[in-house]
Amino acid sequence: MSERLTLQLLDTHAGGDVSRIVTGGIEPLPGATVRAQMEYLRDEADGLRKLLLNEPYGIPEMSVDLLVPPTDPRAQVGYIIMEVMGYPIYSGSNTICTATAALETGLVPKREGRQRFVMESPAGLVHIEATVRNGAVEAVTCEGLPSYIDTYKARIHVPSVGRITYSVAYSGGFYALVDATELGFDLTLDEEAQLAKTAYAIVEALQAERGFSHYTLGDVGPLPFLHFMGPVEQVADNFYRSRSTTYVHPGVICRSTTGTGTSARLALMAHEGKIKPGDKLETASLRNTGFIGEFTGTQQAGPHQIVENTITGRGYVLSRSEIVVNSGDPMAERDGLRHILTSAHTPATKAASLAANVPEIRQLDIEVEG
Template sequence: MQTLLNNLHWEAPAQWLKIETIDMHTGGEPLRVFIAGLPAIKGETVLEKRRYFKEHLDFIRTGTMWEPRGHADMYGAVISTSTDADMDVFFLHNEGYSTMCGHAILALTKLVLETGMIKKEGPYPELTINVPAGKIYARATMENGLVSSVSFRNVPSFLYLSDQEVMVPGIGNVKFDVAYGGAFYAFVNAEDLQLELTAPHYNQLIDYGRRIKNAVMDNFSIRHPFEEDLSFLYGTIFTGAALEKEHHSRNVCIFAEGEVDRSATGSGVSARAALHHAKGELKINETIVIESITGSTMGVTVRELTTFGDHNAVIPEVSGTAFITGRHTFYFDPEDPFKKGFIFR
């Protein structure tokens, strides 16, 4: 076998696009981070960079998120230097581009500090990160040069719609709230719909999550206080009882085009903190631990009270852990009929 491998002397033709990534996961949710090979991305702000990528380089999103290089639930992050933060980041998925991603912030903090991409001193280094939703403040705990855990203070998060009801085709009347934690989510009690928040019920959760998201979008207006690009419903989050007694609850997020978040969803638990605080169910500086569909967890704490536009808001702090899974080189053969990828969902 080794002799066979020693005979491998292949190089990709110079005209092929070559993109390098480091892959990670947070609580089981994947993250593909682009580290080399991307064409120049024009723009000064994160929103300008994201807009340019969407208009000129979207084939890279589909080519690396979709099959055959990715899969329907792949997630990505494009990082770049910043004029007023440690880095700028925007996020990719099967449907397009998200506004905020907590699992990615947790993973990226580990990545840039452990690899030396960004150099910080001390046992608790801090990062400032620009994302489409605003500015994020992350903090790592270092042990022997490695990141053992990460937390971040999110953008102002708020309850947007409370105790609403919508008729969902094929399901019936569904009660829901909408809250914002860097993205807008519709929150639905899983028990009301006799749903179980476990892996064997994965496909039913996708089906119900997509139906509910579409029904809410068709019947309610979702408006961000300041940014038109952020004014949309990102997903449905089903909430229910925790499987482990020491945890507060479990939730499963169905976002984008039927993606299932394997983690507890950083922006989702931020929105939940705002929702629970607004309903008198979570005090300032009180922490709750929320399970995901894989059983992994994130903690969330209301750290500050604030306002955001016309909304009473909170500043949530989210904590979790991430891991590096691989380093990859992807080639784009100009003659490959599937170079832009394809998706079955």
């Protein structure tokens, strides 16, 4: 008989972007930090990401978040983010979804009202504030990564598009920021395919022309993201709104405006002197979902004004499921995966790697068939 291997999942979404939370079925990963565990997964076990984001199990528009034991004693939960373009060290929508999953599964006991806890991402500790009403997680506020403007209003010729003006922000990844109106877009859902095509052309041109280096991280790879910006309107004191959309991969426009995209917008508005600490910006997507970014302060790092910020959104649980990895299925890619899957015949107490390695966290209920 072929061995039956399973993964336990909690599917969630924030702003329309689906995050698959892997809650069980993966062996403990080597690494003294969550960042080191992410690097092991990226270099030695990329099959998990490929399996869950490709047919027949998933689609590239989704994300995957693997729950792991935190390595920092101040954190209650660790998590590793996987997307079609690779392993981002941080993501606002994925953090909102993972925090929601931590509360809904009982990893972090849910309490009425506002509560705070800490998660460990590959980028470091993330402080979370969640609002719970009548047992439902109504909002999650997480820290955005310190963000800054690398390039302001540069020009580039893009084949098939023409000469465009762009800025570049770092907010967890490098973002090209372009004015949607200047390119003739109203940022409506019917424009989604053309937005993806245009963004791809711009990103390809930028990658061919130049690279970008973070002031402490150094080379973090070619610029991957583009954020289309609609007009900004002031809707109340200290509160602004803008239609927005984010491109992340050929053919892929995010359903949400993304947390890191919203952080990038805050960095640009602060750079231009259009907002001050305490001001908020709601970014509204093609599907009329949104995140709220708050500009909380600044610090100086060399030549860069670093914008501190938070992102608020809501995560929803879509389903709880168990995925069967069939050893004889030619559609199920298992290269770089088999060695981290827990055997179906392993006792449940070991299969739940998160619970097994963090004895003080016993609320997560994972069932594994043996």
